[in-house]
Amino acid sequence: MKSAEVQFEKITPKTFPKGPDSLASGHRACQGCGEVLALRLLMKALGRDFMAVSATGCMEVCTSPFPQSAWEMPWLHVAFENAAAVAGGVDAGNVILRRKGKLPDKRIPVVAIGGDGATADIGIQALSGALERYHENFIYICLDNEAYMNTGIQRSSQTPFGASTTTSPAGSHSKGQSTWKKNMPAIAVAHNIPYVATGSPAFHLDLMNKIRRAAAIPGPAYLHIYAPCPTGWRMKAELSVESSRLAVNSRIFPLYEVIDGQYILNKKVDQPIPLVEYLKPQGRFRHLMSEDIAKIEERVNHEYEYIVKLSESFVEPLF
Amino acid sequence: MSSINSTKPVGIEVSLAIAEAVKLAEVEVVAAYPITPQTHIVEHLSDLVANGELNAEYVPVESEHSALSACIGSSAAGARTFTSTSSQGLMLMAEIVFIAPMLRMPIVMAVANRAISGPLNIWNDHSDVMSIRDCGWIQIFAETGQEATDLSIIAFRIAEDKNVMMPLILNLDGFTLSHFIEPIIFPEADKVKKFLPPYETSHKLDLNNPLSFGLLGGPEVYTEARRDTDLALLNSRSHVQRIFDEFAGAFGRQYRLVETYKTEGAETIIVTIGSISETAMSAVDEMRAVGEKVGLIHIRLWRPFPVVEFRAAVAGAKNLAVVDRHISMGFPEGPVGTEVRALMYHEKERPRISNYVLGLGGRDVTRNHFKYIVEQVKSLGADKRQGGYEMVGVLE
Numbered sequence: 215m216k217s218a219e220v221q222f223e224k225i226t227p228k229t230f231p232k233g234p235d236s237l238a239s240g241h242r243a244c245q246g247c248g249e250v251l252a253l254r255l256l257m258k259a260l261g262r263d264f265m266a267v268s269a270t271g272c273m274e275v276c277t278s279p280f281p282q283s284a285w286e287m288p289w290l291h292v293a294f295e296n297a298a299a300v301a302g303g304v305d306a307g308n309v310i311l312r313r314k315g316k317l318p319d320k321r322i323p324v325v326a327i328g329g330d331g332a333t334a335d336i337g338i339q340a341l342s343g344a345l346e347r348y349h350e351n352f353i354y355i356c357l358d359n360e361a362y363m364n365t366g367i368q369r370s371s372q373t374p375f376g377a378s379t380t381t382s383p384a385g386s387h388s389k390g391q392s393t394w395k396k397n398m399p400a401i402a403v404a405h406n407i408p409y410v411a412t413g414s415p416a417f418h419l420d421l422m423n424k425i426r427r428a429a430a431i432p433g434p435a436y437l438h439i440y441a442p443c444p445t446g447w448r449m450k451a452e453l454s455v456e457s458s459r460l461a462v463n464s465r466i467f468p469l470y471e472v473i474d475g476q477y478i479l480n481k482k483v484d485q486p487i488p489l490v491e492y493l494k495p496q497g498r499f500r501h502l503m504s505e506d507i508a509k510i511e512e513r514v515n516h517e518y519e520y521i522v523k524l525s526e527s528f529v530e531p532l533f
Numbered sequence: 534m535s536s537i538n539s540t541k542p543v544g545i546e547v548s549l550a551i552a553e554a555v556k557l558a559e560v561e562v563v564a565a566y567p568i569t570p571q572t573h574i575v576e577h578l579s580d581l582v583a584n585g586e587l588n589a590e591y592v593p594v595e596s597e598h599s600a601l602s603a604c605i606g607s608s609a610a611g612a613r614t615f616t617s618t619s620s621q622g623l624m625l626m627a628e629i630v631f632i633a634p635m636l637r638m639p640i641v642m643a644v645a646n647r648a649i650s651g652p653l654n655i656w657n658d659h660s661d662v663m664s665i666r667d668c669g670w671i672q673i674f675a676e677t678g679q680e681a682t683d684l685s686i687i688a689f690r691i692a693e694d695k696n697v698m699m700p701l702i703l704n705l706d707g708f709t710l711s712h713f714i715e716p717i718i719f720p721e722a723d724k725v726k727k728f729l730p731p732y733e734t735s736h737k738l739d740l741n742n743p744l745s746f747g748l749l750g751g752p753e754v755y756t757e758a759r760r761d762t763d764l765a766l767l768n769s770r771s772h773v774q775r776i777f778d779e780f781a782g783a784f785g786r787q788y789r790l791v792e793t794y795k796t797e798g799a800e801t802i803i804v805t806i807g808s809i810s811e812t813a814m815s816a817v818d819e820m821r822a823v824g825e826k827v828g829l830i831h832i833r834l835w836r837p838f839p840v841v842e843f844r845a846a847v848a849g850a851k852n853l854a855v856v857d858r859h860i861s862m863g864f865p866e867g868p869v870g871t872e873v874r875a876l877m878y879h880e881k882e883r884p885r886i887s888n889y890v891l892g893l894g895g896r897d898v899t900r901n902h903f904k905y906i907v908e909q910v911k912s913l914g915a916d917k918r919q920g921g922y923e924m925v926g927v928l929e
């Protein structure tokens with residue numbers, strides 16, 4: 215079956231999952247943490263019928279100080295760069311136990327969760343391997359707060375151009391991060407997996423349904439989720455959701471899906487809000503001059519148009 | 534290969550025999566990355582899976598780091614799990630090697646011992662496994678092909694024992710053991726089924742009983758977490774011997790934590806680990822034939838160290854000549870030498886301890902080397918505390 219035709223129970227405002235989600239309260243995430251917000255939406259979408267594997271990073275540290283754990287489904291953390299490999303192993307274990315009749319004959323989604331550093335930098339090899347090996351029930355979630363927050367806001371390959379971090383500081387000889395964000399979804403797409411998507415906690419139904427679709431489609435899925443970090447971005451905690459919305463509406467973080475290679479733009483932004491409105495509340499961009507912002511805006515529009523073009527070209531699925 | 538089910542010896546390469554034994558153990562997940570001299574083990578396993586002779590998932594990972602990571606995942610899912618590596622592969626996975634024991638995942642890993650770079654060298658010594666000495670795995674050294682085969686089955690029984698639940702490394706010398714064709718008696722499949730029942734555990738990821746594995750351990754619990762792992766490892770010692778004995782009962786081949794050879798009345802005891810023990814035995818035979826009071830001890834269980842058994846085995850000896858296949862850079866002794874010295878320090882009747890490093894990076898170890906070592910020990914001065922240390926056979 216074509217992945218686009220795989221059916222799943224869609225979440226609507228009316229069927230929004232009620233009650234506490236399966237990430238217990240009392241975790242130590244900062245106020246306004248976008249990562250934990252995205253994580254809770256994931257929990258609402260999947261309930262408890264999945265297994266989670268975390269990479270080292272903010273979400274792992276703040277949810278699991280022994281003897282407490284916020285995870286109400288089976289959960290495993292091993293190290294920083296290997297969540298994809300560990301999750302692939304969990305899936306292999308589930309697959310053989312199911313084949314031998316030791317587990318019920320039902321797919322168990324295995325969800326690997328990593329920050330942008332765990333995903334795009336140190337863990338990209340393990341991720342690439344897992345995607346290429348085509349684990350049947352494998353979902354990889356990148357929570358992208360655009361830096362290594364757990365270790366103190368160091369730059370990553372997902373840090374946007376111009377952002378000041380502790381290892382790409384702005385200074386008299388530096389505009390902050392000097393490189394452009396590496397395109398992780400495109401890298402995932404290049405593995406010819408059935409499902410890749412971007413998501414944002416400000417668009418919660420869109421995000422939850424993408425997670426449900428990822429779980430429903432057999433084969434590996436990659437979700438790249440925008441996750442504001444008020445602490446690392448030097449931004450007011452209450453602006454987390456707002457900045458997630460601005461990111462989409464300014465085109466800097468477009469929402470799209472790639473199903474069997476076909477790009478689908480989920481939210482067309484014909485009249486983008488000026489990028490400066492997105493950048494301004496964030497202390498990490500404070501040093502940027504109007505010409506810097508113009509340069510970034512040009513690039514953002516170019517990258518957005520590229521996604522639009524991809525979504526307008528029809529791709530006949532390979533399988 | 535499926536016809537192997539007889540009590541008669543079959544001539545087979547040791548690597549393939551290990552893979553056949555792992556098949557007899559009905560392993561469920563194999564995740565591995567190829568590296569010489571481990572390759573034949575995992576190639577044969579992937580063959581067995583491809584031919585439908587082994588109902589398992591073979592996960593062809595992209596690195597050793599991911600190999601052990603995937604093994605932790607599959608073991609946590611409750612599947613019987615095997616991997617194998619050597620040298621650089623073990624170095625690459627080292628980060629994860631130290632995590633598996635704390636998670637109490639009963640993974641079995643065969644390490645075909647090989648020198649570590651640099652310079653690049655694919656041949657045998659023990660520098661790979663000695664570099665991760667303190668990792669918390671049960672570590673056993675196989676001496677012969679028969680042992681390597683039997684131990685490949687015994688390993689799962691030990692690792693998965695409810696009183697143990699620890700990962701286990703089975704060391705075998707790269708090439709000099711892994712690539713030799715030896716006559717091997719395969720344990721019968723039906724008897725193996727009895728000796729090693731399917732892996733059942735509640736220590737796993739389970740939707741009906743959700744557990745969290747790998748929590749953050751701050752200063753208030755880290756010490757205890759490490760102590761508990763260490764206790765679990767130390768505690769496994771008696772179970773290893775118990776399971777060796779059970780194996781002997783079922784299959785008639787008895788293994789011990791420390792093996793002795795002609796140690797009665799021996800003034801000098803050579804201490805070895807791994808397959809050079811066989812060469813050492815021949816050397817001992819030849820020396821005994823000309824009246825030398827020499828014996829041999831082969832340490833089979835390296836971790837947890839069989840302290841009591843070792844001390845009992847060397848009792849009465851005047852000299853210990855400890856052989857190392859690894860240099861501890863910056864310290865005037867190899868790791869086995871240092872450990873033996875530390876173990877014997879408080880003994881009332883303490884033998885003089887000498888240490889000889891040899892056979893690095895595949896350089897041959899011959900009977901003459903052991904004769905040379907014994908000569909060196911005999912020529913030491915009168916001071917009983919003053920043992921020798923030498924890297925044997927260094928070319929200038």
Ligand SMILES: Cc1ncc(C[n+]2csc(CCOP(=O)(O)OP(=O)(O)O)c2C)c(N)n1
Binds near residue numbers: 294357359
């Ligand atoms: C091999 C290794 N290198 C470095 C670290 C230190 N470290 C832990 S978490 C982390 C950064 C995490 O960043 P990211 O993946 O983006 O997650 P975040 O904390 O931002 O959610 C680093 C560098 C480590 N634990 N292991």
Ligand code: SF4
Binds near residue numbers: 246248249442443446
């Ligand atoms: S530092 Fe950022 S990512 Fe980490 S918990 Fe705080 S807000 Fe969340």
Ligand SMILES: [Mg+2]
Binds near residue numbers: 329330357362363
């Ligand atoms: Mg991050």
